[in-house]
Amino acid sequence: MLISFLSIAAYAQTGKISGTVTDKKTGETLIGVTVKIKGTAKGVSTDVDGHYTLQAMASGKYTLEFSYVGYQTKEVSDVDVKGPAVTNLSVTLAEAGGQNLQEVVIKASFKQESINTLYAQQKNSALISDGISSEQIKKSPDRNTSDVLKRVSGATIQDNKFVIVRGLSDRYNTATLDNSTLPSTEANRKAFSFDIVPSNLVDKITISKTATPDLPADFAGGAVQIVTKDIPDQNFLSFGVGYGYNSQSTFKDFLGTKKNALAYLGYEDGGKQLAENFPTREAIAAGTLSNAKNIAALKSFPTDNSIKTTTALPTQNYQFNLGRVKNFENGNKFGAMISATYRNAQTIYENNERNFYIYNYNDNQYRFSTNVGGLANFAYSFGKNKISFKNIYNKNYDDNYTVRTGIRDANTLNQFYAYDIMQKSLYKATLEGDHQIGEG
Template sequence: MFKLKSLPLFLLLTTITLSAFAQNTGKIAGKIIDQKTSETLIGATVGIEGSAKGAAANVDGRYILADLKPGKYVVIVKYIGYQSKSISDIEVKAGAVTNLDIALSEATTTALKEVVVRATYRQASVASLYAIQKNSVSISDGISSELIKKSPDRSTSDVLKRVSGTTIQDNKFVVVRGLSDRYNSASLDGTPLPSTEPNRKAFSFDIVPANLIENIVISKTATPDIAADFAGGNIQVLTKDIPDQNFVSLGAGYSYNTQSTFKNFQSGYRNTSDYFGFDGGARELVDNFPTTKQVIGPPRLTNQQNIQSINSLNNDFNIYNKKAFLGQSYQFTLGNVQEIGKNKNRFGTTIALTYRNAETTTPGLIRQYNNFDFKEDQYKFSTNVGALANFAYSFGNNKITLKNLYNRTFDDIFTYRTGTNNSNGANDNRFYAFDLTQKALFKTTLDGDHKLGASNAKIDWSLGYSNILNNQPDQRKINYVQPNAGGAYVASITNLGKENARFFSDLNENIYSGKVDFKLPVKLFNQTSNLKVGIASQYRKRDFNARFLGVIIKDGTSDIRERPIQTLFGPNAINSGAFELDEISAPNDNYNAHSYTNAAYAMLDNKLSEKLRVVYGVRVEKFDLKLNTLDPDQPQPRAELNNTDFLPSVNITYSLTTKANLRASYYRTLARPEFRELAPFSYYDYELLATQEGNSNLKRTAIDNADLRYEFYPSAGQIFSVSVFYKKFYNAIEPSIDDVNSSTTISYFNAKSAYVYGAEMEARKTLDFIDDAGFFKNSTLYANLALTKSRVQNPANPNLLEPSRSLVGQSPYVINAGFQHNAFNNALSLNILYNRLGKRIFYAGGSNFPSVYEAPRNVLDFQIGYKVLKNKGEIKLNGNDLFNQNYNFYYELDKNPKGGTGNTFKKYKPGSTYALTFSYNF
């Protein structure tokens, strides 16, 4: 009997067998689109001249001509109401797919005589690429899977920093047009992505592996058919579904970091399951652990209950030493496509598994801020596991797709910190932190695309479910102080506090979403236009629970306090009754929240003439949010929002020439408070040296946006564009800083006024104009530059050092540049990438200290790839951050921009990383 567990092996063997049989034939595949609008032409027929072999474009406009013997062919393309096209010189190779996207023009006459446009393979490819580039409805930028393959990027966050006007904070949070992550939104396969962070509104893009991406598009202007909760950009990530051919791909890679690999690596307790991204429960509280009420009393726990409870905790405080191993990455991808029945319906499967593990060190990190003068070493153990399973069935004028993604990250950081802290009066401190964070994302999306009748009307629908987990199972912090110079160090365990606590938290969020879009082609002004209407709904529910526990010593004069951390909580000390369990409890440590967003829109994509296209409409969004805590002394819900917003937009495109567009747009968008920004929960971040808490009185932000852009396409794949934009914020949400006391508090406020304006330039040009027969023929140079300025009013507090400032995270300039070269018939590829951004506010200023800036740094990456084994295998050598310049975060005293002695908030070097990978396609 066939068993389910045998299915992966069966699919693998089937795919390899089919691939072996297919090696003697090839395929032609691609998409058929309208030359003027890039709309897919469903049902267009494609045939081989002189042969009965043919195919029809499906609901995506895609077609496949399979089982073709190697050689050159002529393809004939036909569609009612459009000029037929004959394309010659199409070369088919054994075991390969020749990609041919085709753009058709509407017939200019109703005469019976058929008009056939003739073109070569290269001309047809150029024309279709032009059409896709020029006909975007909104101002947008993006990157395709082909460009991703040629870059050294391993995660989506790495990829995004290559897009014009886009930067990344903390290696994972996206900033678009100088606006931080909270002013951007993201979707994966058409449904919204939730915030993965417990203390900010942000999606951690480093959890989506780059090799699973089909393409990324960042819409910088709004149209009514996309969610309006953004100001900088709406980031749309699409993963792969139906492949053009069957394949199995295996890949493995190893990386070397100049300051980590093969050097001493310290860590706390390590479990085998950590290497697979799971704690395994060894750090979690046991099921029968005392409740908060039992711990804090009255009555408090008995001596025996204390001993039993403390022993149930993971009291392994040993610091383990080893040599950091090479970073590892492995991936397996399977693609399978089958034609079913005489109508050649297609069923496609894409399955991918990814694994990454790394041990990195940040030695000599400096923190000098407020009362602190610290130096620390950080050691980070990271595991990332991912799985993708996409299934699609295309039949007639219909397509059903089921896309599933699971990803899990496991980051375990050990920190050893020394130095002075003037607030505790110690001569020196020795601080230890064991901090594990586990994140998981599961996302499933069911889509349907259907053509209705002969009018090319189309209905699309989508149902989505997402689950986000963010878990800190046992963040442990212990500090030793030296009361007297040259004296002994003693553990600060006489009471619970920022330097002696164990933190346990769980965040669980579910998102349910659905939408329906209907598109109807209509004739207006003798031009084909499109009317589009739709509805969408989303429900989010979050539960967050936290406990601040700790073990304190009963006798503060005990010699136990002088024990090293490895034996501080040894069994003999615990069983002697020297300790008792304690807890810092607040009614806001736990909260739950939910929100509903219901939307409807109508828009018209209107061709007013051959040159003028106007897309206009309105979106209406109804938003309801409620957030509750367990505080009996406060009315519930603690936070509540109820808004209905009418959001108009208009995007105008004028074709100056066949190669140039002038675009203009106006649109209104929103930025809503995130659950965490509203929750009054307080959390001390030992890395920020500050307490973070929400503000339950926040309002939603409304933004008026205007854009103007000129774009010129000198030839296929090349572009020159210049854009300017302006954004006006009403009730902008920004961090507020209270640094009057020894411990800083970061919260949020609605700014009375804020604005952003700027300009962007992008250029991509092949260098064949220098020499069209030599080295430069296959070389491309590209660059993008963004210049941005912003201003926001701080709260009306006369004690603040800065009445106004730039928005947090906004860089005055961003530069991306690169050089690509292919040689030996594309067997060798070279890609060099450069990135630099201007100084930006990392941490807003308060009453005692001005804003902390992140200083500019130059980043240079490269990739060299070489195809081997008849182009089935590829070896890649990647280099990241070759300059290895300091990350320098500083504040300016007396207007000193250098960030000199005493002005450093944080400074460290990440090290350069070199990776060697090998992949093979069966």
């Protein structure tokens, strides 16, 4: 009985603080006002009617703090709580006073290489387009732009270098590099060979499938827009090395002419240039040349072009990337990006069937290919202006030797040899300026 009596007596000493919080100017009740006993963690919030109640308050004097977003915080001191009584305390809050601020300008640059940036551009664009960003290219094994384009919706690649958009052949498509139209790389057709642009130098690729005023008007399939890497947002230095092994080729016997150091750098030393007295194509096709003249023609080459057997080396890949940026105190910015790539592959294709009607041939091909690429971009931004100087260079060297063996008729075994070299190079320099009009 004594314990129960003491418990009831202790409970009788607590009281309540209750009231309503309203707007000083309009008189409207405020929902969600924080009512806190200063110096403690105890507090409540006003309900939908602006009402609050602080329960189980021991007798004494307290300081209450009322705070609300957009209003001045208010403190009420000496709030007296006595016994079980309810202390009524209603308050009004005044809106927070405004303060005039000076103009605040926030500048930031977005990363063009991110997939989110590409999606945002497609969303806000008035034309229909698809594309791929540098962020996606980094995750793929693609070594040139033609390999990258295979991953873009609506685009297919013919002969590993020419793009077909929406089923229309290369002659109906156009290509731009850093907003400049690219010329045809082929002598007898309107087409651009996309295998000469290394993938690691590309910032993004967009294929526009509808015509707009800012695009060339000579396409019906699509306009392939290649943008090389721009100024970095921070300094970086990277070097990559890669080697590849092919069970059908690596360390196997490789047929072809002797390769000097220039061939490994993508250049021909001139030893395979035709001499001035070399027989014409018509004379060779007519078959009127004697064996002596044929031998003399072969000996007219300045170097030995006889076929030799070597060992196919593993595929080699090297990449070097350097980025530098300088921020000046006046807000101006200078940046530079330099990149170099190298790739060499020696590949053997055995027993490729070539059926020509009643003939049955098999080809053994020995392909020696070298790709050298470089990029040097510089830019200076000041105020609302930006001046850029972009350079890209690429060199492709393909050395192919083919041995064709087969039966032409029931009693004849034929063997043919073909040897060809193809070199492609691209150098493009772009000087451009940007000026922002209006506020931004």
